[in-house]
Amino acid sequence: MIHNDDSAALLERVQQAASTATPLNIVAGNSKHWLGNHRALEERADALSMLSHSGIISYEPTELVVSVRTGTPVTELNRVLAEAGQMLPFEPPVLPASTIGGVLACGMAGPARPFAGSARDYVLGTRVINGQGHDLSFGGEVMKNVAGYDVSRLQVGAYGTLGVLLDVSMKVLPRPEAELTLVHAATPHDTPSFARLLRQPLPLSGAMLIADRRYLRLSGSEAAVSAAARELGGDTLPDDESDIWQQVRDHEHEFFKSAEGGKRLWRVSVADHAPALDLPGEWLHDWAGAQRWLQSDASAEDIHRAARAAGGHATRYCAGPPGENALQPLDGVMRRLQSRVRDSFDAQRLFNRGRFHPELDTIEHTQMAREG
């Protein structure tokens, strides 16, 4: 692996951009170039490449902590952890050339998320350059730390709009001793059946519904996995589907490629028990029904409306027409507060302007007259 500390150069670039008010588009592997409101990206922005800032800074398996530069490829990090029998439990999705910084900035997690926790759950500390060009360190390399606000976890899923992530420390866990998948015949959209399973002390690490099949993954000690498998029954995974979890995690599964003319891929995030959403298209239910993938030709407005009515939100997971909001619009008090949070890190809106929620790129004045 290439070990390269590019932080001094990155810091200088940001300081220069800050002094000239030049927007910056933060890019690493560019594996998710289609995510967010990419068409709205500031045209005159410079690219800030994170690729030369890579390598593992420290890793002590018995401490269950790894510290890594954010330009490190996820595959590389996974390989090093696997050599010590460990893993990132939130199963970072690996798109071609994905870096750990990109996964965290986009707040992505694989099928284990409802059982093992999310990306932010495993973040312990970060080193970040804010919009003033300051080199800041939050949190640390220890699991329990309540000194200062939890700005590290706040960075996860912020699409880089709260600063340039330089380094990150994460909690890791041992890989499970045993793993096994059970397949059951299912009624499409039968997510309530997951809810019942989730309330039992089963070693579940994956639960998804693809067409008329339900897949349950069990992970843990040999004894626990085989006991649970006996209790749940069902078929074992057919050979041609042996990598189905990885395929869904990394969007390599047939479902993600099947978009026909006009259909676009959406991620709908709702409560696992939310009833089926009344939207046209094909569905794949992951995260025990809490992360629903939709291939649909419905309009962004319709999808956002339906997701909100179900108590969740929707994100477009592919390129889309200019002007269409890829993310669930924020409004009211929430929009104003989030905009002020953005303000506190990046008052000039240098980072990834337009990419995240464009409504947060309007500068809020804290004393601004309250709406309504």
Added chain:
Amino acid sequence: MSAEPADQPAVSHSPGSIPQPVAEDSSQNEARIAQRLERRRRFAGELAQWLPAESILSSEEQLRPYESDGLTAFKATPLLVVLPDTIEQVQAVMRWASANAVPVVARGAGTGLSGGALPHEDGILLGLARFNRILELNLELGHARVQPGVRNLAISDAARPHGLYYAPDPSSQIACTIGGNIAENSGGVHCLKYGLTVHNVLSVTVVTIDGDLLTLGGEAQDSAGYDLLALMTGSEGMLAVVVEVCVKLLPVPPEARLVMAAFDSVEAAGDAVGRVIAAGIIPAGLELMDKPAIIAAEAFAKCGYPTDAAALLLCELDGTAEEVVSQIERVSEVFRASSVSSLHIADSEAERLLLWKGRKSAFPAVGRLAPDYYCIDGTIPRRQLSHVLQRMDELSEEYGLPIANVFHAGDGNLHPLIMFDAGKPGELHRTEQLGSQILQLCVEVGGTVTGEHGVGVEKINEMCVQFDSDTLTQFHSVKAAFDPQGLLNPGKAVPTLQRCAEFGAMHIHHGELPFPDLERF
């Protein structure tokens, strides 16, 4: 331990560390008192528009119980205590405070150990004790919607008959409230496996200083925009006031067993912890005690600890019956390979609870060995344990004050208990200095000044050692995004740069002198 019950304060004596007003002549003083009484009367009158008379406390006798939290070393009397019982009342109080620029300090059960709920002399104390109802126990979905004044243990007590529980279990769980747990991001002895408060809360509803009501998080696994739920957790009442909480309930593990392992040296015990984790086992709890703590706990709880051991590990394993059996076997093997001097597996539930009782009563147990004790809360990378303990021995000798150590070994959270006698002149001051030295040692080895008790007012100076001025400035900007006037819990959690300059022992970043732009005194 996240916080001990209110009757076990972190410092069992009052050192009076709060800056006292400079001596004034008596006429000035009288004028000040008169002014204060006038403001109290006026504020009470204004708040009576929204709150019934019995929800506004203003007499000295009524205010006294609120003058400190679990850190009784610090005391202050608020202008008023208000005890709203509806969200609308909280909103009205906040709008009023915002419009009149009056500081607001929120308080749950007051069990915190860092002075986070210490009142502001010119502000109001917002007591949330009346928000004490469990609103919904949803067994099917595995969550509980509760008011912030509900006690941590009350949630598990309500859920347990249905096979569910709320995982974070700070030692003060019998008394501390869930709202306070959010403020401190409380842990507990089981957080290595089950996580902290931040990992177990689905959503919080908060009232901002402007009186707006907002829900952060929800039933979905993530929300649109920034993860303000993560930011809110552990923010020590600085950003908003929590008025409702939805927590995740987990299925009660069918089986829990405890292994007790004694070692001839703390190093050997620390090494064994590393080996357990290297073997791929994550125990539900993993606690280490040193000799002074073992002796104190045994004398207090008579739970059967080997008092000749230099270090003791309590290792709890839970899960399905099959899982626990196989894990006990593997853990025992690891301990045997780590030169354990004695190994014992609790053979009944009663014995398991008794062995835990010893550990959980370590604070009061140490409290019996000396007139006073002071509990420190730092976190260190576990590999630094023997270095830190050795350095602490040296400091203990230097200051002439004995220290007992209990350690959440799995996650590196160390609780040194300094024994002292506040009756001896100067001893209290020396104790505070020793505590500060220990926290600075934690930062030096790559750890933090607070693992779970929070910064509050107690560790505000040590924050200057852990963070540089740019980072502290960023914290202040985050605070301003929520509370531009700085009315929520002023003076807590994040020190001003001015204060750091006064403290003197400062963060050296990249070899530069910190705060070069500040004038020195």
